[in-house]
Amino acid sequence: MELITYPFVETFAGIQGEGTFMGMGATFIRLAGCNLRCAWCDTTHSFDVDRARRLTVNELLQECSLTQPLVVITGGEPTLYNLQPLVTAIHKLDKRVAIETNGTNPIPAEWDIDWVTASPKPGSNYAINCRPNELKYVVDDRLSVTDIAADRVPPGHVYLQIESCRPESARKAYKMVVEYPELKLRVGIQLHKILGVE
Ligand code: SF4
Structure with a gap:
């Protein structure tokens, strides 16, 4: 059987x-x-697959300081790879696994990911082809309320992410939450940036 490796x-x-x-x-x-x-x-910096080291599950986990209760697999777009072996190995360490995806790829149920955050991208890339637990939309000039697929997640799990702490973005997110209460939107912030710990 072929040994799966991931571009780290x-x-x-x-x-x-x-x-x-x-x-x-x-x-x-x-x-x-x-x-x-x-x-x-x-x-x-995550685009170049050829320059990334290809690591097996064990090699990859040895690189990580798995001290935290949650493991977030991100990219790039991590659903380009079969994540099942990696998720299984992390679960054996008694950690929860979350993934951050642009939503364009299906995520097989057998991968057993605990939490899927999808960030649909503007234009034709707003397609959501997985079953996310929450949605995050960056609030920029292009975002329209018609782009927001609130029916794809449980109520209250759509975050309007303020773009780089821009005041215009914050005002637009605030207005959307107030003007469309039926969508149960939330204004989203980037706590790590506010705390200055990124
Ligand atoms: S989906 Fe867009 S924002 Fe996310 S990693 Fe790819 S290019 Fe960057």
């Missing part, structure tokens, strides 16, 4: 700064490669 970019321990688990200690694992090229992407 980096790992670090910190806090989950966004969404439902905001403030919780988390170990982040970033994998390389993405199927999108968003203009504002702040993780472009």
Whole structure:
């Protein structure tokens, strides 16, 4: 059987700064490669799959300081790879596994991921082809209320993420929450940036 390897970019321990688990200690694992090229992407260093080290599950976990209760697999776009072996190994360490995805790829149920955060991207890339637990939308000039797929997650699990603490973004998020109460939106912040611990 072929041994699965993952293109590894980096790992670090910190806090989950966004969404439902905001403030919780988390170990982040970033994998390389993405199927999108968003203009504002702040993780472009994860694009180059060829330059990333290919690590087996055991090698990857040895790189990580798995001291935190939550492990967040992010990218890039981590659903480009079969995550089942990695998630199974992390579960054996009694940690919960969350994933951050752009939502464009299906996530098989057998991967057994505990929490899926999808951040749909503007334009045609707003497709959501997985079953997320929560949605995060960056509130920029392009975001329209018609883009928000609140029916895809339980009520109260859509976060309007303020873009880089911009006041215009904050005002727009605030207005959307107040003007569309039926969508049960929430304003989302980046706690790690506010605390200055990113
Ligand atoms: S989906 Fe995420 S990682 Fe990929 S290009 Fe867009 S912002 Fe960057």
